[in-house]
Amino acid sequence: MQGALDVAGQGAGRTALVCGEAGIGKTSLLTQLVGGNGVGRVLWGGCEALFSPRPLGPLYDMASAMGSKLQALLGREGHRTELFSCFLSELQESSDPTIVVLEDLHWADAATLDLVKFLARRIQRVRALLVLTYRDDELGDRHPLQLVLGDLPADAVVRVPLLPLSEAGVAELARQSSHSAEGIYATTGGNPFFVTEALRAEGLPVSVRDAVLARAARQPPAVRALLDLAAIVPARIEIEIVEAVLAPAPEDIAAALASGLLIADGRTYAFRHELARIAVEQALPAPMAAALHARVLAFLEQRGQGVAMSRLVHHASGAGDAQAVLKYALQAGNEAAAHGAHCEAAALYGTALVHADTLAPADHAQLLGDLSYQCYLVEQNDDAIATRLEALAIWRELGDVSQEGRALRWLSRLNWFGGRRQQAEDYANQAVNLLRDLRDDEAYAWALSNRSQLYMLSGHTAESVEWGTRAIELATRIGSNEVLAHALNNVGTARYAEGEEIGKAMVEQSLRISLANDYEEHVARSYVNLISTAVKLRDYAQALRQIEDSAAYFAPRDLDSWTNYIRSWQARLDFERGNWDAAASEALRLVRARGVAPITRICALAVLARLRQRRGDPGARELLEEATVLSRQSGELQRLAPVAAAHAEEAWLRNDGAGVDELVVLAHAMAEQRGDERSLGELRYWCLRLGVAEGGPDGAEAPYALQIGGHWKEAASAWAQLGCPYEQALALLEGDEPAMREALALLEGLGAAAAASRCREHMREAGVRGLARGPRATTSANPAGLTARELQILGLLADGLSNADIARRLVRSEKTVDHHISAILRKLDVRSRSEAVAVARRTGVLATEGVGERRRSDRRRSDGR
Known part of the structure; x- marks a missing residue:
């Protein structure tokens, strides 16, 4: 940590990831770091275990130490990009190093995670150490923090996993506190907090929870009441709340602090450790907890402005006040949605829905629709469909034709997103037929535009333009900018895909309208269609520009559906341009991720399957089979x-x-x-x-038309100009012997082992002689297709050798070893050396016959040199 801070002080900022289980000492470590350095400024904020976290809660914690401009931006809707940029600017303006601490990110809201991504990707430009703490044992595969950590720039990240105390360390602490160490290590597992609590309890209790409760039980009733009140407020409770609810005597406050359970910072009280708070909270009888929550809720309601909606939801839920939960969850959901925190908005609307039986039917249906939309944005498509169907039933019962049509249009969209083409068509037709008589209703304009969208997506350009033009005319007449943006996007994309520049201009017009009106979904659709169409047209430079532009827009927004879709097209772009390692990494991430929409998954599956085919790597068939099923469903x-x-x-x-x-x-x-x-x-x-x-070159893409027409040389040149090396190799393979040899070199350079083998076979059939051998027999004799040298290096990795050590052992350059290790990671579909060793052992690669003997023999030979 000190080393990272020193580097940051020289102008090359760093991100430190401090992780470990609850009670492992993360906060203690940071307190020691901050206390032992003359750092110019420390900004400290944390996330709280509320029912739904407050958007950007840590930033609010730091606000008082920041400039007036940043404070003014906090809480303003739709200004997150400006807010993040302002925070970064304040860090850049400081001549002294700054430590920015964001604690407990396992509880973070989406907006805070976006702030982390924004800062971590730019931290190298500032004199700052960004410290992120989290409980790694609470991060499941689908936890959003996992994705954030995976995207951090590796060269600017320092990982500090904290481990439990050793048995000897626990014994030493027991000795220092004049207690017996017997049984403490076995019960606590060396967790520092558990150890400390057990030792303070003057004798080992049955559990650490009992240690906390035993200490709390020894306190006088007034002190215990203060502890109980503090326990129902995650993280910390303001002194003014304690005074208003309990009005404790000074001696009771002093006793609570002296107990070692509670600490104070002048503005708030907090438990010394979150585990202690949870233990006390869980021990509260339900009626007592509800009464305390109700009293805190009443105080916060009276205080009025400045209270986060998420806090009100938390205490309303704790109090069992259904009306208050409904009221504040709706407001908090709207607030989260306005900040682009769509995951939190979905969770809050879901909380409100539990109590929606008190709402009027129309309001209930509206809430269901709002929840469905938020789920759609964050790739919870099945939930989005289920809630929209509930809304549809209510609108039908109410006889509201316009709202029924809107619900049908949305069900068409959601089923398309789920890869169910026929259901999407059915709902689209129902919406148009139902609304046909409402000629000036916006719902009818949406139905027309949706029909255009489906035609565009299926490649029916004429029909898409026809229906979309009708939607544009109606949207213009009734003054609906949102429908206009949607329809322009559909018609424009259909025409852009045909190579018409006017089409691209229409999509860009849709983008401008959407940006001006903050139509997040339509901005995302515009970027997606500009990027995917540019890739289809092989205008890779244009696609890359749009990807870069879109990244700035998506960074502070919680739009998982669209972010993942763009990443799938980035993988396809890299695949077509020969950047296969990058393509494989991104495609694999999407394939392994849960909840990714089928339309996104198809693209990633196809890219990864084709890469494995061309490289001769295992697993291609399974990927292709899944892609086949999903693509057939899409139609x-x-x-x-x-x-x-x-x-x-x-x-x-x-x-x-x-x-x-x-x-x-x-x-x-x-x-x-x-x-x-x-x-x-x-x-x-x-x-x-x-x-x-059968068929000729007519109607085919230009380079393929040249190949089909027998003009291999011109086709190869066209592919080279487009930047498609694999296709260039296939064109050269149809030429003379020098061309075929060039094709083979291209394929080998790409790592396309299976394609190179097929190339050699073709060349031998053509009478070419003197071909170098392909991969040795050992490559296909092991499950991962590793060469003998790669197996040897994998064994040395298993022995814990560094790249430099391996290079010295094998008398090779370190760069050569780096290349071999990259190939090993690619073939095993892993991202790190340790993961490669683990996978190799699990799959039997390291147990391949003869590997151990070759490694021992290689050691003897290299040692002799």
């Missing part, structure tokens, strides 16, 4: 074509044209019918190679 050519191409390429790599999947012919026919040059070019190329369909 859209843009999902089917990449999967069909993967099937065709797999058959070519096996040299088995007779075994090609029927999806290839189906997708090829769809591409012909739609006139989709991109899909048609690739699929026709493979169909002709495999002999499963």
Whole structure:
């Protein structure tokens, strides 16, 4: 920690991740660090275990130490990007190093996690140490903090995992406090807080919880009342609340502080450790806890302004006050949604829904719709559909045709997002037919635009333009900017995909309208359609510019559905440009993540399956089978074509044209019918190679048209200009011997082992001689396809050797070793050296026959040198 702070003081900021179980000493460590340094400024904030965390709670904790501009921005809706930039500017303006502490991020709201991402990606520019603490044992696979930590820049991160005390350490603490150490280590596991509590209890209780409660029970009634009140408020309780609710005598406050359970900072009281607070809180009888919550709620309501809605929800829930929960959960949900904290908004609306039986039917249906929308934004699509169906039933019972039509339109959208094309079509048609007589109703304009959107997504350009134009005209007439932005996006994307510049301009107009009106979803759709269409058109430079622009917009917003979708297209872009390691890493993350929408998952599955096919890595077939099922459900050519191409390429790599999947012919026919040059070019190329369909170059994408027409040299040149090395290699493979040798070199450079093997086979059939051997037999003799050298290096990694040590052992350059380790990580589909060793041991790679003997032999030879 001190080393990271020293580096930060020189102008190269660092992020420190301090993790460990509750009671392990995270706060104690930071207190020691701060107390032992003459740091110019310390900004300290923490997250609280409220029913729903307050958006940007840690920033509010720090506000009093920040400038007036930042304080003015706090609480203003829609200004998170400006707020984050202002915070960063204040750090940059400081000439002395600053320590920024964000505690207990396992309880963080989405807005705070966005702040972490924003700062951590820019921390290297400032004289600051950003310290993030969290309980790593409370982070499940789906915890949002996991994704944030995975995206932090590795070269600026210091990881400080805190471990329990050793048995000898526990014995020493017991000796210093004149207690017996017997049984303490076994009961506490070396957790410092548990150890301390057990020793303070003057004899080991049955459990540490009992140690805390035993100490609390020894206090006089007035002191215990103060402890009970403090226990129902997570993290800390303001002194003014204690005075208003209990009015304790000074001697009682002094006794509470002397007990060692409670501490004070001049403004608040807090338990010395959160575990102690939880123990006291859980021991409270339910009626007493409810009464305390009710008294705190009454005080906060009287105080009025400046009270976070999430606190009111917390105490209303604790008090069992259904009306108050409903009131404040709705307000807190609206506040969270306005701040872009859509996960928190969904949770709060869900809390309100528990008590919605007291609402009027129309208000109940509106709440269901609001909850559905928030779930949609954060990729909880099944929940979004379920709540929207409940809303639909209420609107139908009320006879509100306009609202019923809106619900049907949303169900169409949600089913499309879930990969259920036919259900999406059915709901879309129901919405149009129901609203046909409401010619000037905005709901009808939405139904028209939704119909245009579905046609655009399925590649029916003429129909999309027709329906979208009607929506644009109606939206303009009734003055609905939101429908106008939506419809412009649909029509523009359909025309942009045809190569029409006017189409791109329409999507950009939609983006401007959406940004001006803060239509988050429509801004996201605009970026998504600009990026995906640019990739389809192979305008990679344009796609990269839009990805960069969109990153700035998405950074402070909780829009998981759209962020993941863009990342899937980033993976496809990297795949097509030959940046295969980056593509594999991003695609694998999406494939492993839970809750990712099928339309996003299809893209990631196709990318990862094709990479594994080309490299000869295991697992491609399983990925392709799942992608096939999902793409068939979608019914859209843009999902089917990449999967069909993967099937065709797999058959070519096996040299088995007779075994090609029927999806290839189906997708090829769809591409012909739609006139989709991109899909048609690739699929026709493979169909002709495999002999499963006929056709010429007409209608195909230009480079493929050249290949199909027999102009391999011009095709290779076109692919090179586009920046597609794999396709360039396939074009060269159709040429003369020098071209084929160049193709082989390209494939080997990409790491496309299976494709390179197929290339050699083709070259031998063409009479080429003097080809170098491909991967040795040992590569295919082990489960991961590692070469002998890679197996050897993997064994040395298992022995704990560094890259430099391995380089010295093998008499190779460290750079060469780095390349080998990168290949090992890629083939094992892991992200770290330790994970590679663990996976290799689990799958038997390190147990492959002869590996241990080769490692021992290599040691003897290298030691002799």
